[in-house]
Amino acid sequence: MNTLFEKIWDSHIVQNISDGPTQLYIDRLYCHEVTSPQAFAGMRERGLKCFRPGQIFCMPDHNTPTHDQDKPIEDPVSKTQVDTLAKNAADFGLTHFGMMDKRNGIIHVVGPERGLSLPGMTIVCGDSHTSTHGALGAVAFGIGTSEVEMVMASQCILQQKPKSMRINIEGTLGKGVTAKDMALYLMSKLTTSGATGYFIEYAGEAVRNLTMEGRLTLCNLSIEMGARGGFIAPDEVTFAYIKGREYTPKGEGWDKALAYWKTLKSDDDAVFDKELTFRAEKIEPMITYGTNPGMGMGVSESIPSLESMDEAGRASFKKSLEYMGFEAGEKLLEKKIDYVFLGACTNGRIEDFRAFASIVKGRKKADNVVAWLVPGSWMVDAQIREEGLDKVLEEAGFAIRQPGCSACLAMNDDKVPAGKYAVSTSNRNFEGRQGPGSRTILASPLTAAACAVTGVITDPRELETSLAL
Amino acid sequence: MKQKFNIIQSTCIPLPLENVDTDQIIPARFLKATTRDEKFFGDNLFRDWRYNADGSLNKDFVLNNPLYKGEILVAGKNFGSGSSREHAAWAIAGYGFRVVISCFFADIHKNNELNNFVLPVVVSEEFLSELFASINENPNTEVKVDLPNQTVTNLSTGRSEHFDINGYKKHCLMNGLDDIDFLVGNKEKIAAYEMAHRQNG
DSSP states (O other): OOOHHHHHHHTTEEEEOTTSOEEEEOSEEEEOTTTSHHHHHHHHHHTOOOSOGGGEEEOOOSSOOSSOTTSOOSSHHHHHHHHHHHHHHHHHTOEEOOTTOTTOBOHHHHHHHTTOSOTTOEEEESSGGGGGGGGGTOEEEEOOHHHHHHHHHHSEEEEOOOEEEEEEEESOOOTTOOHHHHHHHHHHHHOTTTTTTEEEEEESHHHHTSOHHHHHHHHHGGGGGTOSEEEOOOOHHHHHHHTTOTTSOOHHHHHHHHHHHTTOSOOTTOOOSEEEEEEGGGOOOEEEOSSSTTOEEETTSBOOOGGGSOGGGHHHHHHHHHHHTOOTTOBOTTOBOOEEEEOHHHHOSHHHHHHHHHHHTTSOOOTTOEEEEOOSBHHHHHHHHHTTHHHHHHHTTOOBOOSSSGGGTTSSSOOOOTTOEEEESSSOOOTTTTSTTOEEEEOOHHHHHHHHHHSBOOOHHHHHHHHHO | OOOOOOEEEEEEEEEOOSSOBHHHHSOGGGTTOSSOOHHHHHHTTTHHHHBOTTSOBOTTSGGGOTTOOSSEEEEOSSBTBSOOOTHHHHHHHHHTOOEEEESOBOHHHHHHHHTTTOEEEEOOHHHHHHHHHHHHHOTTOEEEEETTTTEEEETTTOOEEEOOOOHHHHHHHHHTOOHHHHHHTTHHHHHHHHHHHOOOO
16 A cells, blocks of 8 residues: 555665654766766765765756857856866766767756666756656656765765655646646646645556656656656556667566566555646646746636735735736737747657647748757757758758757856746746846747747647648 | 754844745856855855846845844745755855744755755744744844754744754754765665665666
């Protein structure tokens, strides 16, 4: 009568500290250049070596420019951070996929596509979107830099066991509605703190029917509901996705692993601390109107009124709309936009590029829109070219940039200027997230594509209908 | 060894906003440092709220209001949501805060504060709204945070509450110990675990 979360958690307990946290064994630690340097520095100060260097994988992604990656990074501070990771990986004997290595990309895109993230694992990284890897049936969560150092030093972390929550999404998603919309819908219902303290298991027909790319998008956004992480029990979709990848076990190792992975499910009588059920048919293409990802609505709906907010939340709500330049109660359809960003660990995978291309095919990018299309990895970039999507996108007036986190958090030079509106497939619409003063509207790749060709906030189903006619 | 934590009594800086995310606490462009320079992060705490776009001080922001000072930050619900960046905790510590009081913290940020000897104190919504009212009425309102007894007291009204912290972390904070000391001290247990459990190659 255990949940899958408990099964994976329990099988990784080294010890439970009395009146304290659990010492949890970690199978995989990922390091990027932003949240690791102080951990490596701490290791040096203490005179420690990495306890299990073979289980740690490093790659730069946040600072990497999305053009001319074969040349030195122009920003000297970014360059130092990227170079520091390469040096640290070499000094501590860790695997490093540097810039221009064909295995480089956003850490949460690369882990799954290389077969590094596997069912039943515990996976951590100094990055809140580590929840992404839960799509493979792993317990994966973001940690701070002190905790990164703990894992380097001992391959363990001290953590309080989170509570368990199951979110069931039953039924079938409508046309033009994606995993991104599902996640934005959940956030709009739960708020950005509704799942704080919990680990989520996503289940139900609509979740089962998602592709692996869709599952990665859904699990990626678990943190935006406040959850420690989110995962989906592994099934045939999972096994088909991971088979044959670079680090996936092969031969006898595969058979043994598969037999174990097939046991990874919550028992029928498992009891969750909280269980919620939603209907997929109720989900529309979603957009956000405010400055946190929980401030979302159907693309054709109106922003809520101030009166509908509780007293304590009104100051934040007003500040948020002021920042965005929107009025309470107004609709956003037909509003002019300035930028479109396709990419990030949320929506930088091949399926996202296919979706974007399906809308822009035979159309042209609107003149008022600057579009940044950034693959999540070199592997995604190669797939785009193999499938000829690059031609479709180029004919429609879009260029493909080089992989990295890019405009999701604007640590490289892909910054949305102050006051400009960006329809973005990334994960956060916080104030200044895409550059100081930038205004972000989160959406799916389909909605972003529709906005990119019309230049205004557009329901992607409108364009699909016109295509069908 | 970090600064040991015992009893803190101080005036407060109020930030009565909800969902203050770590991108606001320290914007991404300040994350490029490769050292843990708390002064640098503290100087840039709430950077885009503290300063206008032209670099001038935003006089409306509470950190720029000379009425408010102290070692305790009092914040609205869901403080520290979003990015896992520990730089946010370094900025809070670097500015000189030793306690953050709210009715609700985001998980990762809460751990990051604890790992930097900043104490996150979770209070009831009633306690929080009364405390905001007290500070609003009298900016010299003091709060006493007593870690050994796990109590937090609004000294203007006398209202006091118990707060939760596990015994292990309380011991660490009071004695200036961190988790790495603990973990490195039990490597044999870890190796024994590996022998018994490795399923994932």
